[in-house]
Amino acid sequence: MNVKKQIFKGTLYAIVAGCMWGISGIFGQLFFRDYHGSPLWITSTRLVIAGVILLTMSFSRDRKHFFDVWKSKKNMPVLFLYVFGGVFSVQYFYYTAIQLSNSATATILQYTAPVFIMLYLLIFRRQLPKPKSVLFVILAMAGVFLLITNGDMSHLAISPLAILSGLLSAVAVVVYSIVPRPLLDKYGALNMTGWGMMLAGIASNIFYPIWHITFHVEPLAICYVLTISIVGTALAFLFLLRAFQLISPLVVSVATATEPLTSVFVSIPLFGLKLTGIALFAIVLVIVSVILLSRSEQG
Template identity: 35%
Template sequence: MSKQARGIWLAAGGAALWGASGAAAQYLFEQTPVTTAWLVAVRLLVAGGILTAVSWHRNPLHLRELARYRWAWWHLLGYSVLGTLFSQLAYFLAVKASNAATATVLQYLQPVLIIIWVALASRKWPRRIDNFSVLLALLGTFLLITDGHPGSLTLTPLALFWGLLCAVAAALCTLLPVRLLKHFDTLAVSGLAMLVGGILMLPELFLTPWPHLTWFAWLMVAYVVIFGTLLAYTMVLASLNYISPTATGILGAFEPLLATVMAVGLLGTRLTPAMVVGSLLILATTFLQALPVDLNPFGRLRAKHHH
């Protein structure tokens, strides 16, 4: 297998595992007493602990170097709370309030939010391709949440609220760790961010009775933590050794694709033609923003979110 083919399989496979974790979470929320806070706590603690241990095993200097600087710990805490923990909670709450397909697609509004942020921060009007991306995203969101009928909503206000917060959280996951990732190892930063977020959720595990689950439900929990978080993130990160970040970003479209296929095919989620078109328009903004750097307003700001 060539290096390029290996990178493509890793990126697409990792994104697909992420997407399937959304469908697994939807099953848990619909069929079991698992709560969003409990699932987030378990996911972040286990995945964050393992990633941090792997980082330490590979090169202890990466973690020691990060621990030397006080500014790094403040940045890491902000990224852990406002990025990693916030994105996990917002995504799973959106899945619970709607479904995996809708939550994952709405999360992909993040490029639009970053376009707006970059324009405000630089005090420059967005370029044509950016304006076109925003229009596509707005039209797609309109179709997704109204089914093309003004005055009616296919989502509850709560589902729409958490879905839009998914996009905000994904944008923060892209913007907040920029300085950290310039100075420190990606695996160390991501592992510690998850671990710190999980530690902050420890009261949920201590104060809330653990749910009584069937063996299949426990398998779904294990999938979300191991395959949908730990393995998915590792595969996407490894793909960058073989293909460009642009290609990895484009192949990330497998995440909402698989989440939609599994939600519709296995969980009975209903999507109308207008909602499907709206979802495709939103995803199209990701492809536009994954164009070569000379056409890309983000430059080095793009970083893969992980939920």
């Protein structure tokens, strides 16, 4: 595949994954508003449902190599680091940060992930980031900050434990961005995403079992849960890992900033959200930064 075409395709996958997370967040908000469900329950449930769906797809697609990742002991450290240090930890620490502060603070802290990715590439791979790339990352993060807070610092309630949890969720993003690459290339994004979701779901159920249901089960509630599980988890992570196969984790982590953008756009018709001048500026800042970063990587 042509390099420019590969980078464009990978960036598009990452953008779509971010949009799916944004849609999932809106459905999560509706679920919490209408049914007062537990964030921990929805985390356990979405991971298990996503794992079952993706593993079923993987098995039907290639039964012969379905269990191949388990056949080599050398895969185990990478697999479990990806699952527990990445997929599970990003969920756990993100929701912990929300509980200790609020969703805006937790989201902003998690979106420091590109900085940690640049540090990783610099320290462990001796890859000095391009000055332009650093600038575009900073601009994108500034856009996310403005979009989430509307420029009002009073929305941020930060305690040391909240900061630690939020930063650990950002580090977890780095782990699932970089660690599974060798396994992705060998076993495919579908198989690896499926095993990642399922194992993380099993771990999450230790903290909050899927059968511990505290809300009234009805068709609308099931619709919310399935949308969060299928669109915002199974498909989003599948697109994300596909992006990691094509482009650098730095571009992926910045391109998924479309998550808060999608949340804002969907909230306009659903919740009557009105865009301020700061929000519009933030949206343009994020979009332009993602485009310029992708073009910078192509060069």
